Amino acid sequence: MGDDERRYRYDDSYEETVPLSDGQRVHLRLVRPSDKDMLREAFNRLSPDSRYARFMAPKASLTERELDYLTDVDGVDHFALGAVRRHLVAKDEGVGSARFVRVADDPDTAEPAITVADDYQGKGLGSILLQRLIEAAWERDVRWFCTDLLAENKASKRMLESLGPEVRFRASGDGGLVATLPVPEPDHTPTAPGFLLGTPIQKLLSFVARAAVTVRPRVTQPPEPPP
Numbered sequence: 001m002g003d004d005e006r007r008y009r010y011d012d013s014y015e016e017t018v019p020l021s022d023g024q025r026v027h028l029r030l031v032r033p034s035d036k037d038m039l040r041e042a043f044n045r046l047s048p049d050s051r052y053a054r055f056m057a058p059k060a061s062l063t064e065r066e067l068d069y070l071t072d073v074d075g076v077d078h079f080a081l082g083a084v085r086r087h088l089v090a091k092d093e094g095v096g097s098a099r100f101v102r103v104a105d106d107p108d109t110a111e112p113a114i115t116v117a118d119d120y121q122g123k124g125l126g127s128i129l130l131q132r133l134i135e136a137a138w139e140r141d142v143r144w145f146c147t148d149l150l151a152e153n154k155a156s157k158r159m160l161e162s163l164g165p166e167v168r169f170r171a172s173g174d175g176g177l178v179a180t181l182p183v184p185e186p187d188h189t190p191t192a193p194g195f196l197l198g199t200p201i202q203k204l205l206s207f208v209a210r211a212a213v214t215v216r217p218r219v220t221q222p223p224e225p226p227p
């Protein structure tokens with residue numbers, strides 16, 4: 001990690017334990033190259049519906065190349081946060097991840113993607129990961145999120161809508177939606193422990209939404225190899 005990155009709250013030293021709505025505690029940290037096995041196992045446990053919602057296509061497995069892409073990230077243009085459940089006797093279990101990939105020709109915009117293990121969905125983890133992702137994105141000068149989602153992905157839509165009225169959804173033409181939202185500036189006041197945690201996120205939204213929405217290629221998957 002370079003010197004520039006040391007100013008980030010969300011760097012290699014970042015660790016946090018967060019409670020879910022059912023009382024379970026989950027450990028958050030940055031994704032590392034050594035997480036490949038954990039990610040492969042987490043993906044293999046994911047239901048077909050969740051895989052489809054995440055990749056917007058049926059997906060049987062992750063290739064080695066995809067695992068490299070998803071875990072060996074630079075932390076600035078491709079940032080990835082992992083949620084890990086620590087067990088006393090069993091090995092650590094990956095239960096969620098949140099990442100963004102900066103759009104190459106529009107560097108203040110990034111595509112976010114969040115996945116929560118089926119058994120952990122509906123307990124607030126997706127929202128927590130999104131809050132942390134927003135903070136990490138802001139630190140890295142990302143000011144807009146733009147992402148594709150299935151029109152029937154209610155949880156994802158709800159999660160984005162809860163950020164405030166600036167979120168815009170447009171039909172993508174292939175039956176899906178494109179969501180665009182301004183990345184809210186984190187609140188650094190002493191009354192905002194954990195930045196966004198526990199504060200009304202609407203207060204943090206200080207941008208006027210973009211009128212135009214463009215459909216972008218999904219960049220949270222590895223690019224095709226050259227022929």
Ligand SMILES: CC(C)(COP(=O)(O)OP(=O)(O)OC[C@H]1O[C@@H](n2cnc3c(N)ncnc32)[C@H](O)[C@@H]1OP(=O)(O)O)[C@@H](O)C(=O)NCCC(=O)NCCS
Nearest residue numbers: 053113114115116121122123124125126127154155156158
């Ligand atoms: C989308 C996803 C990340 C949400 O994570 P989660 O931990 O289940 O989300 P939360 O528990 O924080 O809930 C977020 C909001 O969605 C709502 N929600 C959760 N599950 C829902 C469902 N099945 N139907 C409708 N709303 C739902 C929650 O009530 C909450 O809204 P609220 O804040 O108004 O109460 C998770 O469902 C997931 O991983 N899905 C598969 C992959 C995917 O779709 N990723 C997103 C596209 S990249």
